[in-house]
Amino acid sequence: MSRGSRASGDRSIIIRFTAALAAVMLVAVLPQAPRAGAQATGAGPGAPVAEGFHWGVATSGFQVEGSNPDSNWKRYTDATSPGGEVDPVGDAVDFWNRYPEDIARAAEMGVNTFRLSVEWARIEPAPGEYDDEALAHYDRIIDSIHGHGMVPMITMVHFTYPGWLADRGGMLSDEAVPAFGRFADLITERWAGDGTMWVTLNEPLVFFKHEMTIGQVAPQDFGRFLDQIVAAHRLGYAAAHRADPDAMVTINEAYLPLATDFTDTLIGDRVADVVDFVGIDYYYGVALNNLTAINAAWDDFAAVRPQPEVIYEAIAHYARSYPGKPIYIVENGMPTNHGARADGVDRGDFLRDTAFWLQRAVADGYPVIGYNQWSLVDNYEWGSYAPRFGLYQVDVLTDPALERRPTTGVEAYREIIANGGVGPDYRPVLPGGWCSLSTIPDSCVNPVTVEGPRVALAG
Template sequence: MALRFPEDFLWGASTAAHQVEGNNTNSDFWLMENLEGSLFKERSGSAVDHYRLFKEDIALLSSFGLNSYRFSIEWARIEPEEGQFDRAAIEHYREVLLACRNNNVTPIVTLHHFSTPQWLIREGGWESPETPARFARYCSHVMKELGELIPYVCTINEANISIGIAKIIKRHQSGGSQAQVGINTDNMSQMQKYFMALGQAFGVHPQQVHSFLGARSEKGLEVIFKSHLEARSAIRRISPNTQIGLTLSLYDIQSIPGGEEHAAHAWHEEFLQFLPYMEDDDFFGLQNYTRTVYGPEGLLPIPVEAEKTQMGNEYYPEALGAVVRFVSKHLEKPIMITENGIATDNDERRIAFVDSALKGVQACISEGIPVIGYMHWSLLDNFEWQLGFSKTFGLIEVDRTTQERKPKPSAYHLGSIARNNSI
């Protein structure tokens, strides 16, 4: 018997501006990628040229059978210098939103997805107490111009990402292996030189380069909380019909006997401490890719025999349903799955992953949990930050020499599920 989803379920895919648009020259990441000795494996350059080819990409998404598209508006394009708003950039994103409307696609807009204007980093970045007001001002400008076209908005993508980054750094400092740490730590002197160069490029002390993808102090985490609250308040005043949420990246946090306390602490750090700041949100954006397992001594390594993705994550699609259930016990709000997927060059494994993940979601819905949508990560193979273009998450392959789009079987498979509203 086919498992049915609600008739108004949002079926879609996600992207992030810096990863797909190309030539995002006023962002902090552009500067970091292009420094001599950069830790980025390659530069984003023209990426997959989505800034020019967005109409084609949205039409493709619709042709698969998907009815929603989650994408981000790039702050560094809208406000390239503080207080200077770029009319052409606003009109570009108006065209993106209209392309969604013309293809009967519901847009879900993220206002900050990791990349930040260079000027904000010079002014203290995501540790500055002035950042919440600056972020709210940008959000206000976008919503005044475009709010009537935006039914759903995520203020900040993965507001908890710095907590995971801090754990990675801590594992390295305590002598964890490269596999446990999750980053290449072969050349720490190169990293030190790079951070010195970063400071010079931004015109601040190296320790004062506070991009979004960095470890936060307690004060910096408070900046994230306040940025969401002030943005939400501004959006509500300007665009009261827009539904507002926040996205968090959540592992399915498990434990073996003796690891329960470690797991409970991880749930608090990565999710529960954010609950007070989401009380007045309209929905929650849930992002999940895999699980973590804790034992008596802390985080356990992935079993040697486990299947792994290109990102080094355990292939574990069952994680999604488990996380939906955990979230629903603590947060009485509609849940939108804003990211879920895998990096793999084996599209059959992507299809199997989607099927297993969605069976878990449907089981949650049948239990009465209000899941309102599923956005696959990602629509296109794209620029995976420091790792470059080698990690293939997309439903669509891109030949970057020609920018030709090549939909994968998984795109049509997910579209078929969406058309039939069942799996």
């Protein structure tokens, strides 16, 4: 290939990837919509979910642990927080030291699955050098989860990686994939078995967006970044199955209905042969009677009105896209702004409404095996302590004691877990969406229903 044709080809690739990235970024700030024509089998939520369903909570290391080691995100917060651009991460909610009480709180609610991530930067502070004390500390955390009768769901990388890898180009480095493979071998050999589940890399598309935020990648790196993620996932999947042939492994992705068929081609379709279940993160919906998602464009997440019914849409989409694969809601939650919402939506109501639609999906035959509530406690939301997702509220910036204070979500989740969902007479409290912007016109005349097959949600 001549120099000119190579340059032209490079520009074409850059244009295609930039266009793809632009579409993904556009959708990332827009919420989700209910599925048109959902085939409800009858009135109410359906029967309680079967015994063995995974009722979980979710956390991530950098966001809750504190005492954070040198990593891509620690460097970014250290550099930007003095100028007020982001909140300093500090000790977060100090889960590193307070894990016994937090794990006990999860168990007390009846939770049977505890999602956490282990910090690669803590375990491998220098290339090829592993910290025995950090590994032993994670041993104690994971043993505590098992000891309370819960299954660990371990995320290998949740947006963070060691500072030394950042110095070498981060996930774009030629060293990144083999280094991740060695890390995956180490942690799966140590913690696989006894039902432990695995998420290899958290939300690849959002991961790329974060890497852009901290200056680690540029738009034209989109294609290579995704190639690296796919290659890394394959190594993580293989490592988990070498350590435990019965391991359940996934790579989770956010549900983005305005472009989900497209985003599936970026990650989901490329790893469909190496996932044991489909992991979904679902947070927002958009419809003609709910355009509040625009607030997410300037990070005012608590101003976005939640649409719990759209979890049904997410489940239906992935069941169609990846038939035969079990489906797990790896993350779902509702933010407040420092503990408050202008619309007054209650966390307990949000959880009960969500359980209603989970039960409806199961009753309608969708292969849903689990649900994780994000998050057990308030945490560091990638630059800010303002968005609060915790079942337990923690005022990190104003309370040195880091007291965990239960929200209404704690009792609601305890009841949901104990009963396998909500009762047959429960009806959603929050107004549903009408006319999904992703499926007009069908969703306007054939919406998902509360009372029987074809009764539209009230707007």
